[in-house]
Amino acid sequence: MAVGALVTLAVSHPGHARQAQQPRQAPAASSTAAATPAGMQAAAATRGQAAEWIAQQVLPSALVGCDPLMCQALEAAGVSASRLFVVEPSTPDPLGAEVIVATPALRSQFGSRLVTVYAPLLLASFGSGAQRIDVRYIVPGGTAVFEASLAPDRRARIEAGEQLLSNKNVHASPQARQALAAGDVDPRLLVTLSLLSHQMPLRLVAFDDASPGASPDVPLRGAEIGAAAPADLSAMLAFLAQQTIYQPSHYQEARIASGQVVTVQYDAPGPLGLNGP
Numbered sequence: 331m332a333v334g335a336l337v338t339l340a341v342s343h344p345g346h347a348r349q350a351q352q353p354r355q356a357p358a359a360s361s362t363a364a365a366t367p368a369g370m371q372a373a374a375a376t377r378g379q380a381a382e383w384i385a386q387q388v389l390p391s392a393l394v395g396c397d398p399l400m401c402q403a404l405e406a407a408g409v410s411a412s413r414l415f416v417v418e419p420s421t422p423d424p425l426g427a428e429v430i431v432a433t434p435a436l437r438s439q440f441g442s443r444l445v446t447v448y449a450p451l452l453l454a455s456f457g458s459g460a461q462r463i464d465v466r467y468i469v470p471g472g473t474a475v476f477e478a479s480l481a482p483d484r485r486a487r488i489e490a491g492e493q494l495l496s497n498k499n500v501h502a503s504p505q506a507r508q509a510l511a512a513g514d515v516d517p518r519l520l521v522t523l524s525l526l527s528h529q530m531p532l533r534l535v536a537f538d539d540a541s542p543g544a545s546p547d548v549p550l551r552g553a554e555i556g557a558a559a560p561a562d563l564s565a566m567l568a569f570l571a572q573q574t575i576y577q578p579s580h581y582q583e584a585r586i587a588s589g590q591v592v593t594v595q596y597d598a599p600g601p602l603g604l605n606g607p
Contacts, residue, residue, distance in 0.1 A: 369461075374403075376457035380431060380465060381407035383454055387540060388429055388465075389579075389597040395427030395468070397435045404431075424448055424468060429599065432464040450476050453598050455543025464543075467599040480547075483603030487513035487549065490520040490604055494534075499527040506534035509550060516551040517604050518596045522576050523555070526569060531558045535591055541598065549602055552595040554586060566592050 381403040384394060395415040396404060405411055415427040417436060424430045424440065430449050437444060449466035450473045456463045469476040491510030494500050500523070502510065509515050515537050526532055533556030541548060557563050563583055570581045570592075579597040583590060 372457075373461050376461060376463050377403040377433070378407070380454075380456045380463040381409070383456070383540075383542075384429070384431070384465060385409050387454070387598055389599065392428045392599070393426070395424045395430040395436075397431075397433050399435075400431050400433050400463075428468055429453070430466050430468055432466050434460055434462075437464075446473055448472065451548065451599070451602075452543070452545040453548060454541045479603055484513040486604035487515065487517060487520065490517070490524070491515060494520065494523055494527065497524075497527050499531045500534060501532065502534040503536060505536050506553075509537045510534075514550055515553075516549040516596055516600050517602065518576050518578075518600055519551065519553055519594065520604070522570070522573070522578070522594070523553075526555075526566060529569065530562045530565060533557065533591075535586065535588060540595070547602075548598070549600070551598065551600055552593070554584075554591045554593055556589060556591045560590065563590060563592055570594070 377400055381400070384404060385407040388394065390413075392413070393415050394404065394409065394413055395417050397417055401411075401414045401416050404414060415424075417424055417427075417430075417439070419439065421439075424436075424444070425448065430436065430444070432444055432449070440448070444466070449468045451467040451469060452464055453467055454465040456465075488511065491513060495502060495507060495510055519537070523532065523534070535554040535556055537550040538552045538554075539548065539550045540552065555566065557566060567581065567583065570578060578594045580593070580595040582593055584593045585591075
């Protein structure tokens with residue numbers, strides 16, 4: 331019954347999460363410093379870091395909004411041009427994209443509306459000060475809809491985590507237990523772990539996320555999962571390979587300090603709520 335309830339609740343709707351928080355900012359670099367060879371080199375390095383993260387971590391189906399220079403960096407990192415929504419200086423808004431790469435140019439172009447109207451959820455951040463680059467999720471319906479979903483989304487994740495912790499087949503480390511109890515785990519992981527726990531005993535070692543500078547309201551979309559026997563790890567990999575909606579973007583067997591585990595990771599942005607679109 332617990333599995334049925336969890337799967338019924340789970341929906342594939344990225345965009346419902348808690349109010350995004352701006353990362354702690356260093357003192358803004360002057361325009362003069364940014365125009366120096368060293369400043370231009372640093373800016374290019376930051377664009378490269380953001381582009382590599384997007385190429386590796388963002389859903390392949392997501393349309394990415396970017397200024398022309400950032401779009402070039404994304405293509406160089408392997409992101410297909412068909413996935414890019416080029417935001418020109420005359421573009422009135424970033425609507426049409428699902429993820430926006432908020433470079434200094436786009437933050438200047440859209441001002442505070444970028445966060446207060448279009449893209450409140452911070453997925454990752456690179457660099458610092460005036461030259462930092464933020465990767466943000468453009469929430470369907472705007473920031474008002476986003477804010478209205480905050481409390482229900484977290485409550486649903488907490489309830490799903492409590493179900494897992496009460497399952498006799500789930501043994502969680504203190505870190506994993508804390509993340510589940512706080513509602514900090516991605517809904518796709520919650521559903522997958524619930525289904526797996528009804529097939530074999532699970533050892534939840536840790537939950538993590540490869541998203542530097544992300545808002546604390548972005549649930550953790552990675553996990554290290556152990557099993558009672560080596561054969562169960564192979565069965566776990568086979569189970570993941572058979573999934574459709576909830577198949578992770580990356581999953582493999584790995585050795586960590588506590589033994590062999592399966593590492594799992596989902597792409598961003600994910601469905602951050604369990605209580606409907």
